[in-house]
Amino acid sequence: MGKLAAAGKLTVGVKFDQPGFGLKDPVSGQVDGFDVALAREIGKALGLAEDDIEFVEAVSQDRIPFLAEGKVDLVVATMSITAERRAQIEFSRPYFLAGQSILVKRENSTIAKVEDLNGKTVCSVQGSTSEQNLRSKAPQANLQSLTTYAACVDGMKNARYEAVSTDDIILAAFAASDASLKLVGGQFTQEPYGVGLPKGKTDMAQFVNSLIAKWLADGTWDRLYNQYLGKVEGLPKAAEARGRLPATAP
Numbered sequence: 164m165g166k167l168a169a170a171g172k173l174t175v176g177v178k179f180d181q182p183g184f185g186l187k188d189p190v191s192g193q194v195d196g197f198d199v200a201l202a203r204e205i206g207k208a209l210g211l212a213e214d215d216i217e218f219v220e221a222v223s224q225d226r227i228p229f230l231a232e233g234k235v236d237l238v239v240a241t242m243s244i245t246a247e248r249r250a251q252i253e254f255s256r257p258y259f260l261a262g263q264s265i266l267v268k269r270e271n272s273t274i275a276k277v278e279d280l281n282g283k284t285v286c287s288v289q290g291s292t293s294e295q296n297l298r299s300k301a302p303q304a305n306l307q308s309l310t311t312y313a314a315c316v317d318g319m320k321n322a323r324y325e326a327v328s329t330d331d332i333i334l335a336a337f338a339a340s341d342a343s344l345k346l347v348g349g350q351f352t353q354e355p356y357g358v359g360l361p362k363g364k365t366d367m368a369q370f371v372n373s374l375i376a377k378w379l380a381d382g383t384w385d386r387l388y389n390q391y392l393g394k395v396e397g398l399p400k401a402a403e404a405r406g407r408l409p410a411t412a413p
């Protein structure tokens with residue numbers, strides 16, 4: 164971490180298409196969201212100015228390669244901590260707990276649970292746990308894998324897919340700005356999000372862990388949750404969401 168501060172720059176992989184977590188404003192070119200705000204807090208803790216942080220779009224399948232190639236220093240991009248990924252990169256402790264769910268058009272009456280996706284055309288994203296989970300939980304689904312969730316949601320609105328499946332919090336943020344969409348099926352997995360770091364950077368992971376502990380204790384986490392996710396319907400209050408957060412993950 165000291166090296167990063169000395170370099171005077173931090174390059175962070177975030178999402179550009181996900182409301183609430185990482186969304187790029189097409190007019191201003193600014194990215195913002197819960198993940199982006201956490202990355203800014205990390206930069207601040209390193210003594211960097213906001214302008215010293217460069218945000219790079221890291222779609223799901225690019226997150227691990229970008230870390231491995233040194234294209235980014237950190238990934239803060241709705242990334243679930245899994246044993247398989249942990250073999251390739253370092254993770255911080257969990258900073259958010261989501262669970263996989265299903266987004267459909269409001270008028271849809273045929274999909275109520277994950278098993279109902281069998282025989283249906285479902286969109287998810289390459290390189291995500293969502294895609295993997297669908298293969299095991301709805302093996303007969305006609306799974307279409309794109310590069311972003313925004314493209315999946317657009318495709319469903321244009322009747323190319325009957326459902327989109329990924330983490331509930333991602334889907335809920337899309338539904339929050341579009342009354343024609345609804346979530347169904349509850350949470351059928353647990354997705355603890357971690358900050359991703361290059362393999363071997365355990366000192367950096369420890370530093371980020373200490374920051375997460377501080378944000379949870381000093382109100383920063385609650386403030387950012389309320390700011391970025393507060394308007395999303397059906398979410399627990401900040402204190403409750405914080406209380407559900409596991410201290411460790413697989």
Ligand code: GLU
Nearest residue numbers: 223241242243291292354
């Ligand atoms: N949290 C899941 C994952 O890390 C799905 C969300 C995403 O693809 O960003 O794969």
